[in-house]
Amino acid sequence: MAEIFETAIVEKRNVLNELRATNLTLQELRFFSIYLSKINPYDKKTKDVRFPLSDFQKIMEFGRLNIQQLKESTDSLLGKKVHIPLESGGFKGIVLFDQCEVNKDIHGRWYVEISASNAALPLMFDFKDRYFKYELWNALRLKSANQIRMYEILKQYEKLGKREIAINDLRELLGIAPNEYPRWNNFKTRVLDSCQQALKEITDISFEYERGKVGNGGKWLTIIFTISKNEPTDSQMVLFEQDLENHINLKALQSDEGIMPNKDDSNNNNDISSDIEFYMVACNNEFTVAQTESILSIINSMELPEHEMGIVFAKYHYLEEQYSRFNAYSEQHTIINRYSYFYTMLISERDKQRAGEGA
Numbered sequence: 001m002a003e004i005f006e007t008a009i010v011e012k013r014n015v016l017n018e019l020r021a022t023n024l025t026l027q028e029l030r031f032f033s034i035y036l037s038k039i040n041p042y043d044k045k046t047k048d049v050r051f052p053l054s055d056f057q058k059i060m061e062f063g064r065l066n067i068q069q070l071k072e073s074t075d076s077l078l079g080k081k082v083h084i085p086l087e088s089g090g091f092k093g094i095v096l097f098d099q100c101e102v103n104k105d106i107h108g109r110w111y112v113e114i115s116a117s118n119a120a121l122p123l124m125f126d127f128k129d130r131y132f133k134y135e136l137w138n139a140l141r142l143k144s145a146n147q148i149r150m151y152e153i154l155k156q157y158e159k160l161g162k163r164e165i166a167i168n169d170l171r172e173l174l175g176i177a178p179n180e181y182p183r184w185n186n187f188k189t190r191v192l193d194s195c196q197q198a199l200k201e202i203t204d205i206s207f208e209y210e211r212g213k214v215g216n217g218g219k220w221l222t223i224i225f226t227i228s229k230n231e232p233t234d235s236q237m238v239l240f241e242q243d244l245e246n247h248i249n250l251k252a253l254q255s256d257e258g259i260m261p262n263k264d265d266s267n268n269n270n271d272i273s274s275d276i277e278f279y280m281v282a283c284n285n286e287f288t289v290a291q292t293e294s295i296l297s298i299i300n301s302m303e304l305p306e307h308e309m310g311i312v313f314a315k316y317h318y319l320e321e322q323y324s325r326f327n328a329y330s331e332q333h334t335i336i337n338r339y340s341y342f343y344t345m346l347i348s349e350r351d352k353q354r355a356g357e358g359a
Contacts, residue, residue: 008037008136015130016123017156019082020172026145027060028077032096033139033148034059035114036124044125053102053110063290070112074100077114082123094119132156138203143337149174150195151203154227158205163225164212170223184220192223199230201336206230278312282320283342291339295319298346302353322346 010033024032040046057065060073078100083091098117104110116124134155142148153173157163165173174191181187192209200206205227212222280292287295296315304314326342335341 008034009133010036010136010139011041011131011133012036012152012156013123013127013131014156015084016082017132017152018173019084019123020175024080024145024175025076026143026148028080029145029148030140031056031059031077033136037136039116039124041125041127041131044121047116047121047125048113049115050111050113053112056112061288061290063293070102074102074112074114082120096120132158135204141202141337142198144194144198146174146176146191147195147198150191151199151205154199154207154225155205157225158227158229161227163227164222165225166222167220204230279316279319282316283323287339287342291343295343295346298343298350302350322349 035049038046038049051059053065062069062073078095078097080096081093082096083093085091095117097114097120099115101113102110103113132155134152138155139148139151142151153165153170154163171178171187176191181190196207196209207228208226210224210226211220212224215221276289276292276296279296280287280289283292283295296319299315299319302318304311304318306314322345323342326345330338330341
């Protein structure tokens, strides 16, 4: 999947960036950014974008695939709407995508193909001005929908260096529901400060913010953002592809015959097997199902001391022990991507074990 990301550029119209898109998850925002990086914005014939199924799986952070899961995820993408303001004060609602196909190509390889709707084409193609661009890797390493949207909102104004925006408008642009973070302190800490730290550590821009217009009782009505260029460190660039491969890009779990069929209701537990749930507890439920599966793939390749209750508990005991060691280390050091670091730590332990066996 690396060829998607290494030199990919996203070109996005300002008007599209300013639209209020509701209910986009982190994975869907990543997918939309990748979609924009794969089209040619000067050729509408490129509106149909085909992803190998394994890439789609990685982008959406799925574990084991099944037909129902694919239907739900693609239906969700087809249902994403944006609202275009009209001069009258009203608005026009359109969907971004209107067709999706999951199928095999002539070589028998599964793919997901998605097409922009005709109504959305003016937002994505044939623009000559009032647009901005960024390197895709900036968005893909961010860890929340708020962070991706904050990056895009401020990247659009990077050349100007400042942007003043009403709090209510910012909340809508970020896709924050009216009942989310109703208290200012929570919004400041969980959104503004969190995004500020993430953009500085991960992307090519950083920002400071201050109070703009003030209402009754000193209430913040607007925020003034000061945007500056942020040179990524060597470690950020090195971690970029590692994060994609380890955090987003997890082992494809397709059967040789194709997509895993739906399980019957008696066995279906959102495709989370009881053993994965068991091992997730060893890491205090910090990691997702897919991440835990990836971690277990490392442990399964290791020789572990026998446990009186069998190999399952030997793996659990080892995982819990390593996670405790990892937490003790993280208390003394800043770790940007905890999953990626823990995964790498386990690989290092496995390689040490193998080196010892070969000595």
